[in-house]
Amino acid sequence: MTTQASAVLKGIYYPAGSSRAEPAEIMVDTYGLIHPAVSSKHLGIPRCGMTEMKISTRVGSTPRQLRFPDGSLFETEDNDAVDQVLPPGGSGWFEGVIHKLESKARHVLISAAVIFGFIYLFMVYVVPDASRRVAMSLPPSVAVSVGEGTLDLLDDFAFDPSRLSAERKAELRQQLQELAAASGSEFTYRLEFRSSPEIGANAxxxxxxxxxxxxxxxxxxxxxxxxxxxxxxxxGHVVHRHGLRQALQRSGLSVMLILVTGDIVSATNLAAAIPAFLLESHYSREMETEADDYALQHMQKVGLEPVHFANIMRLLAASHGQDDEDGMPGFLSTHPMMEERIERFEP
Known part of the structure; x- marks a missing residue:
């Protein structure tokens, strides 16, 4: 029989089927057999081998639990002694690595830095890319389902009815249909009108x-x-499904679930994220650039001078009293810098 180190472990003994706790000592001999110490014999601690017991993994300096075959429990803070008498291979390499990492502050800091670095890379690169893949792979019906009801929610707490006349609305809607007809998009576009003193000039x-x-x-x-x-x-934002992509990104792990399982039903549960995003968030540099690219190409296609976009951007910037992108509404917000975007649309 393979021999191992012997030791005396001090701790607390909990008899099987009882909540009573008693200070106790157990002895582990060189053959891995457990005996109650002389002072603990009256507690009825059973005799058995270490291989018959369930021994908890070492986690820092927390007490270890040794459970006997009859259900009784021995708890000790003497982790080093427990490691000393464990059967060969009883601790396992993984538990050993974890304990070493937890034993030194430097290892803990390094591990924390690695974890936070992974989370950062995951959120900055993996989730956005996965959101784009998911959003573009979903059928248009899903985007329609996500968007349904959003305007009603916004009307409840953010928008007021438009003050424009019915004739003016009809005129602009007709122009939009002519504009959208040349897009070749799989979506059906409709123009709605709202007002809000807080939101001001926006779309x-x-x-x-x-x-x-x-x-x-x-x-x-x-x-x-x-x-x-x-x-x-x-x-351009609709064609590239930016609203859906942003909702997916805000959902975090949900996008990974959809990507792995193909559970389209989960995507329709993202509708609640759309109103908050529209009012509180901004599109990323990549998304604004994609929408700009689409607008520039589409305007040239339908014979609409791109300079009109540059002009309205300048008017919006002046109305908000801003020299950069901070505080800009919707399609003017964030990156790339406003002046760079304007230059693309000028002759």
Missing amino acids: FALPDGTLVLMDGLEELAENDQQIMAVMSHEI
Whole structure:
């Protein structure tokens, strides 16, 4: 029989089927057999081999639990002694590595840095890429389902009815249909009108193809061509499914679940994230660039001078008193820098 080190372990003994706790000592001989110490014999500690017991993994300096075959329990803080008398291979390499990492502050800090680094890379690179793949692979019906009801929610707490006349709305809707007809998009676009003193001059695109024009933007624009230039940009957000992608990114692990399992039903549960994103968040540099690219190409395709987009951007910047992108509404917000974007649309 293979021999091993012997030791006396001090701790607390819990008899089987009882909540009573008693100080106790157990002896482990060189053959791995457990005996109650002389002072603990009256407690009825059973005799058995170490291989018959269930021994908890070492986690830092927390007490170890040794469970006897009859269900009784011995708990000790003498972790080093337990490691000393464990059967060969009883601790396992993984537990040993974990204990070494936990034993030194430097190892803990390094491990924490690695974990946070992984989380950062996951959120900055993996989740956005996975969100793009998922959003573009889903059928248009899913984007429509996600967008349905969003405008109703926004009307409840953010938007007021538009003050524009029915004739003006019909005029702009007709222009949008002519603009969208040349897009070849799989979505059906409709133009809605709202107002809000807090939001002011702005426009939004919902995942289902609904475009929302705020009264403030209609009042600010010098001509309808500028408004249609903004609509071209918003159509770009719909075509590239930016609203759905942002909702997926905000959902975190949900996007990975959809990517791995193909559970489309989970995607339709993202609708609640859309209103908050539209009002509180901004598109990424990549998304704004994609929408700009689409707007520029589409405007050239339909014969709408790109300079109209540059002009409305300058008007919006002046109305908000901003020299950079901070505080800019919807399609002007974040990156790339406003001046760089304007230059792309100028002659």
